[in-house]
Amino acid sequence: MPSHMEHAMKMMMFTFHKFAGDKCYLTKENLRVLMEKEFPGFLENQKDPLAMNKIMKDLSQCRDGTVSFQNFLLLIAGLTNSCSDYFVVHMKQKGKK
Template sequence: MPTQLEMALDTMLRIFHQYSCKEGDRFKLSKGELKMLLQELTDFLSLQKVPQIDKIMLDLDANKDNKVDFNEFVIMVAALTVACNHYFVEQLKKK
């Protein structure tokens, strides 16, 4: 039986590839694919829609190929996780 961490990693891999195979290069996210993927976070981040997709794409696309590869995607996931943890810790400090 896989551990929770193993399941989380598997989920992250599957989600990336679920979206990256929709158009063009099946191993990279286009801007449209990235936007669709980020819409899965709208409830979590309390957003009505994905803001400034062009800026997000520009920030993530380290090699400037107008696509987000898995390494660039993982950087986004890590940054979101750190931000969420910071928020969680701050909320606990208020209690």
């Protein structure tokens, strides 16, 4: 049985390739669908309608408007890091109950 971290790594690989299909990169449309399915609250709660364009621009600076697996991992690392403070507060509150 895989460990928590092995499972998390497998999920990241599985998700990328599920939305990329046979390619080894995500197009802007692939990433939009991935974000909609995997982070349903993220796009809905974005006040900036151009948020996805900005993310794509940041991620695909070194490629022809596409996102590599490496850059996808950096996006996930960035999202996880930005959620971490909230997670710590939430876990501490849970621990106190």
